[in-house]
Amino acid sequence: MKQWQGISEFVAVAEHGSFTEAAQHLHISIAQVSRNIAELESRLGLKLLYRSTRKVSLTEEGKLYLAHCRHLVESLDQANQALSSLKQTPRGLLKITAPVYFGENKLAPYLTQFLSRYPEVELDLHLTNAKLDLIQGGYDIAIRLGTLESSSLIARRLGSRNQHVVASPAYLQAHGTPENIADLQTHQCLQGSLEHWRLQCPERGLVQFRPQGRIHCNSGPFLLQAALSGMGLVQLPDYYVDDALSTGKLIAVLPNYQLPNEGIWAVYPENRHLSAKVRHLVDFLKVQLSGSD
Incomplete structure (x- = not known):
């Protein structure tokens, strides 16, 4: 442990440019700051700081040492914060964004359960199918579905969803059941906000099919109703069609071309991952949604 002594004091003096301000920041005496840095320089056999009555500045060796020590101090602070956060009770405002239909029909009951469990948590939920900038918008968490784009955000998989191509029994009786992608x-084909349906072909792998039909709408519930009314085939996630499939109101087609399970994700900025409210919510949603894996 002796080799760590003086590092926090050195970094504080270098960043504040003053022994007095560094001592105030660390909540220790000026004498202790000076003594620990002197001992550090003695162990290293190098002078790290130029001291004068007016200012403190870094030597060339001090500049090099600071670049490495700053990371050490930051990592130590994060480790201490991680341990401290384990004892925290979730509290404060949780600002979340999620897709509209998934938020209304799948996420809403879990969020209300979470709020009942932690009465000191407040919720600001913004439902939109647009992918918002979490940093600029000040969001704690985004719930995102499917394949994620590369980013600096932390992503944790909460569960899975399946995509189904479905139609009503009446439509299939009138128009036949497609056996392959070419039959489509x-x-x-009822087209949503995406230009293509994604299917998994046993011979060719991932295939994108561009649906053609009379109806084009950016509302999943509308497309679901159109399919139930016999207007055509539609590709929708399981949380839209599970009930209708279980009752026979819709029938899944092309089962051999179904995509592998896609992820349901909690995405959040790196500086949020130690927050008790974020950590507890992500853990809670993981338990609730993992049943779809």
């Missing part, structure tokens, strides 16, 4: 060209 002869069918009414």
